[in-house]
Amino acid sequence: MSAVVPAELPTYTRWPIALVRGQGSTVWDEDGKSYLDLYGGHAVCATGHCHPRVVEAIAAQARELMFYSNVVRLPIRTRAAEAILAHAREPLSSVFFANSGTEAVENALRLARRSTGRTDVVTFEGGFHGRTADAMSGAGLAKYRELAKPNVPGHRIVPFNDLEALTAALDDTVAAVLLEPIQSMAGVIAGEPDYLRAVQSACYRSGARLVYDEVQTGFGRTGSFFYAGKQGVVPDLVALAKGIGSGFPMGAVLVSAEIAKGVHAEEYGTTFGGGPLACAAAEATVRVIEEENLLDRVRDGSTRLRNGLRQVGAVREVRGEGYLLGVALDRPAKPMREALLARGILVGGCDLPDTLRLLPPLVLTEEEIDRFLSVFAEVAR
Numbered sequence: 001m002s003a004v005v006p007a008e009l010p011t012y013t014r015w016p017i018a019l020v021r022g023q024g025s026t027v028w029d030e031d032g033k034s035y036l037d038l039y040g041g042h043a044v045c046a047t048g049h050c051h052p053r054v055v056e057a058i059a060a061q062a063r064e065l066m067f068y069s070n071v072v073r074l075p076i077r078t079r080a081a082e083a084i085l086a087h088a089r090e091p092l093s094s095v096f097f098a099n100s101g102t103e104a105v106e107n108a109l110r111l112a113r114r115s116t117g118r119t120d121v122v123t124f125e126g127g128f129h130g131r132t133a134d135a136m137s138g139a140g141l142a143k144y145r146e147l148a149k150p151n152v153p154g155h156r157i158v159p160f161n162d163l164e165a166l167t168a169a170l171d172d173t174v175a176a177v178l179l180e181p182i183q184s185m186a187g188v189i190a191g192e193p194d195y196l197r198a199v200q201s202a203c204y205r206s207g208a209r210l211v212y213d214e215v216q217t218g219f220g221r222t223g224s225f226f227y228a229g230k231q232g233v234v235p236d237l238v239a240l241a242k243g244i245g246s247g248f249p250m251g252a253v254l255v256s257a258e259i260a261k262g263v264h265a266e267e268y269g270t271t272f273g274g275g276p277l278a279c280a281a282a283e284a285t286v287r288v289i290e291e292e293n294l295l296d297r298v299r300d301g302s303t304r305l306r307n308g309l310r311q312v313g314a315v316r317e318v319r320g321e322g323y324l325l326g327v328a329l330d331r332p333a334k335p336m337r338e339a340l341l342a343r344g345i346l347v348g349g350c351d352l353p354d355t356l357r358l359l360p361p362l363v364l365t366e367e368e369i370d371r372f373l374s375v376f377a378e379v380a381r
Contacts, residue, residue: 015341022049025361025368027346036368039346043184043216043324043359044346046243047288047368051363054246058282061276066246080279083286084244084252087225089234094260096253097274100129101215101241104251105178107268108237109134112176112209115259120154122169122177122208126186126351127160129178129213129239138178141185141351159357161191163198167265170206176237177203178211181227184359188319188326200233209259210235215251216324219243219291220362223322228254245281246288294362298322301364302331308373314380316354325358326350329380339379345372 009243017035021028025048027035037049047054061076068074081095100103109121123129127140136148138155146149156174158165160183170177183189191199203210212235217227221243224230228238238254251273251342255263272278289295302322309315309327312338319326329336332357337347348357 015343015346016297024048024051025364033344035341035344035346036370036372037346038358038360038364039348040359040361041247041346043221043242044248045115045222045361046219047246047285047292047294048361048363049247051246051284051288052280053288054248054284057280058277060246061280065276067272067275067277070269070274072295074274074276074279076272076276076279076283080274080283080286083283084240085254087286088254089229090236091236091256091258092228092234092238092254093257094255096255096268097279098241098251098270099249099273099278100251101213101239102110102132102135102251103270103273104215104239104241104253105129105135105211105213106132108211108239108253109138109176109178110268111237111253111255111259111263112211116175118173118175118208120156120173120175122156122158122166122174123158124179124183125157126183126189127157127178127180127213128183128185129180130215138328140183160186160189161195163195163202166199167202170202170208172207174206174208176209176211178213180213180215180217181230182217182222182320182324183355184216184324185351187328187350187355188324188357190320196231196233200235200344203236207328209237211237211239213239215239215241216359219285220295220298221321221322221324221359223295225295225304226254245278246285248278248281250278250282252282289362292363297364298362301366301369304366304369305358305373308369309376312373312377312380319355321364323358323360323364326352327356327358328352329354329356335374336379340375343375343379345375 123138125140129135137151241251317328
């Protein structure tokens with residue numbers, strides 16, 4: 001008797017729940033049980049689940065025009081671009097809309113290669129940039145490079161926060177240095193401020209483009225709209241996705257004025273990137289972050305989370321910024337994650353077996369933080 005083939009290709013190890021509804025920082029399963037979501041669909045639900053303003057923006061746009069491609073100008077696309085760029089620092093001046101984070105990374109690398117005439121890319125141990133060929137070939141986590149074989153040539157991977165190693169890897173064939181300012185999958189490991197400044201200086205001297213992968217750090221997650229600009233470092237290119245549309249699929253690349261001036265029609269393209277519904281979701285997401293003061297809420301909430309977690313004996317360290325936090329434990333993280341799930345709390349894991357990740361919606365309340373901390377302390381005993 002032949003094995004039953006599932007309707008969906010089994011690409012993920014799934015949690016033992018089936019979700020049917022969400023609101024704010026809470027989701028419900030098909031049995032009606034509620035869960036406090038500190039995972040956010042993997043850092044995606046920036047404004048919370050089904051924020052009414054985002055839902056209405058998508059619905060209103062769907063009633064008017066669900067889709068037309070980039071061969072025409074769309075007012076909603078222009079508004080979304082302007083809303084996003086209002087939070088970008090110079091010299092970032094233009095946006096290229098895509099469909100996902102990995103597509104944003106691939107296009108950022110292509111922009112870097114074409115603008116420099118060079119081929120190679122330097123990335124970092126611990127980094128993760130998506131699941132397409134070029135992005136996986138530059139992954140600093142070896143298991144992803146293995147899955148992507150044969151790898152795209154020209155990727156050089158060096159230790160993170162090691163300036164000497166980076167400098168040794170830079171030569172006149174390197175088009176881009178691609179990094180996550182906070183490496184999420186690696187256990188929430190932040191680039192040291194002096195290091196990030198030195199990386200920018202090294203790129204400037206060598207003629208390489210500096211590319212920030214802000215697929216996770218962007219759109220308010222670290223308490224500022226973008227990580228680009230912190231420590232005085234503004235890269236040449238920024239890849240965005242995850243929270244950009246509060247759950248509606250979208251990616252984008254922020255591009256410096258110098259690089260943008262060299263781009264000509266027909267050199268880059270995408271059928272669905274910058275579609276009307278995605279742009280409506282992105283514009284609404286920006287407005288919610290602005291008008292509901294979510295950056296202040298993230299900073300205050302992060303302090304409350306950190307202080308509470310540090311009171312729990314099982315916690316060795318809390319890493320990261322804002323609502324991108326890695327909680328290093330004195331024990332394996334998976335049993336803790338499963339115990340929290342049983343108690344109605346969703347959190348994430350990572351590549352480190354002793355570390356949990358917290359990636360909650362930016363609308364997480366003080367009461368929800370305190371509820372999480374109480375349950376966390378109980379299961380950590």
